[in-house]
Amino acid sequence: EDQVTQSPEALRLQEGESSSLNCSYTVSGLRGLFWYRQDPGKGPEFLFTLYSAGEEKEKERLKATLTKKESFLHITAPKPEDSATYLCAVQSTSGTYKYIFGTGTRLKVLA
């Protein structure tokens, strides 16, 4: 069964304190892994797509990496405006049109 597990559930960081969020996945074949940011009361906002192990994508203070079993979202020198819930989703090669979402990591960055 396709499954996505995110950890930790919640994370509090001081401004400037770098850390990583984890997304572990089990799929029969990976078509793509997606990271989204969700602010309170808003819809998820697309950040990155990763397709194969070893791939990396960067955007400002965020860097996403992918292995055969997990993905990491590295946050370098975070700022309070990075506070949000970060969602991970996968699409398997056997699940056209269907995405499996994790429950997210709630990140709070303190000034």
Add this chain to the structure above:
Amino acid sequence: NAGVTQTPKFQVLKTGQSMTLQCAQDMNHNSMYWYRQDPGMGLRLIYYSASEGTTDKGEVPNGYNVSRLNKREFSLRLESAAPSQTSVYFCANADGSWGEQYFGPGTRLTVT
């Protein structure tokens, strides 16, 4: 460009009432989706539409119906609302059968 829009933003229903949640996109994407988001459960797919005139069930379709009359619009109908349908509902689209999705702002529904 608005991207994906949803109406209403908030709704309170009594058990047994019906309503339709509206979703529209101006991105010219083929596939559209309806999800519900509940605390601790992540986003769960209710229905999706690969293209105009086609719809298919997702993970949690019971109690819902959908309609995709044209490429822009995808509506979700609750025929007889139940308290278990209290949730936040998101509409999303994607360019094809795979790839990143783009989400609307959500509808917060409470059924009493």
